[in-house]
Amino acid sequence: MNTTLSKKRKIALSENDLILALRRKEKIGAEALYDMYSSSLYGIIYRVVQQEEIAEDLLQETFVKIWNSFNYFDSEKGRLFTWMVNIARNLSIDKIRSKDFRNNSKNQDIENTVNFIDEQRNTIINPDTLGVRDLVDKLKPDQKSILDLIYFRGYTHVEAAEELGIPLGTVKTRLRMGIITLRKYFN
């Protein structure tokens, strides 16, 4: 353990220790939860809502929900990170579908915005995904757009088919092919 107590000290636990600490609602659990996952979750939220202030509120909401409903997490049924990502995604998608959000924000093109974000912000260098950015770009554009619509915008398959003007079956095929491509590069 690091003996110099700096403000920037990040706490990391093994996944099992983290789950245990979260179940017991220990302080170290809250800190480790934030340090280990805030960047990933914030990135997802930001990609969905595309507004900094709203994204920060949603990040807090996401952590509160993870913290308070941690009893519902079952490691037998799925991975911790997938569970947390779905909470962040659902809260963000609910937000962009809410009336006041739609009234307050222009519909921006998702790709342009994401590129803009990447240019403006210091995207953290995640050792696990180092070099992966290039691979993401190797996704076929049609696979990537479906993945983004469904994963980040919360579109149903029917909505995605209407948006892209393609048959429902094609949406399902492309989505699956996109995930297979990702696995080929990532795993």
Place this chain on the structure above:
Amino acid sequence: MEEVKSYIESGFLELYVIGDLNPSEKREVEEMAAQYPAIKTEFVEIQQALETYANTYAISPAEHLRERIINNLLTSVEDNNKEEETKIVALPSSNTSSFYKYAFAACLTLLVMSVAALFVLYTRLQDSNNQLASLQISNQSFSSRVNYMDKQLNESQQALSVLRNPEVKLIKLEATKAAPAGASMMIAFNPVKKQVMIDLSALEMPANDEQHQYQLWALVDGKPVDLGVFDKTKDKEGMKIMKAIGEVQAFAVTLEPRGGSINPTMDQLMVIGSI
């Protein structure tokens, strides 16, 4: 193994990870993953792939958020829940409250308009009532005037009919020494119908006081017969009918105590006239 392969290729595992399955479909995926290690492995790998994909977009949130969010988690779980609840409740309630605001304003406007209208109507009602009252008063004065004139007309007609009757004799009673000079009165006498009347329009007598009254006497064969009492009134119209008598030589009037006397007080003999 065919079943496992076709299940993997069905795309359900991807949909599960993306969160696009209904609860019964989710349960099925979980059961299949628990039953077949190959499906479980596939399932985990899909999750890892999408996690990595999501991670490529990781952005560090602002520094100040760390303390705020961690404190938020540690301090009050209860408060957070409440905050969530009030947020959910706040939206519709703000809508309804603005509706009630407008409704209240509308009610208030209606109330003000109603009060104004009521005031105008009340003022007009007052005016009408005043007009009605003054009309009633003038109507009353007209009707009393009509009554008065009607009465005068009746009396005049009565007097006229008496005077026109050829059976009636008019006797003028002249002043005696006891009466003031110029005192006189007229008696209309109908011997056939035995009627005796005083013509009030020709009654020229001094006014009597409260204790005294004039008394009319008929002299029959030298004896006085009481024909009733009368007052000198302001009433100047009509005929006053006295007690009946058929045979008379003369009429006389004395001033007697109020109510009259059995015998005339001769030194108070005011007027006298013979037929």
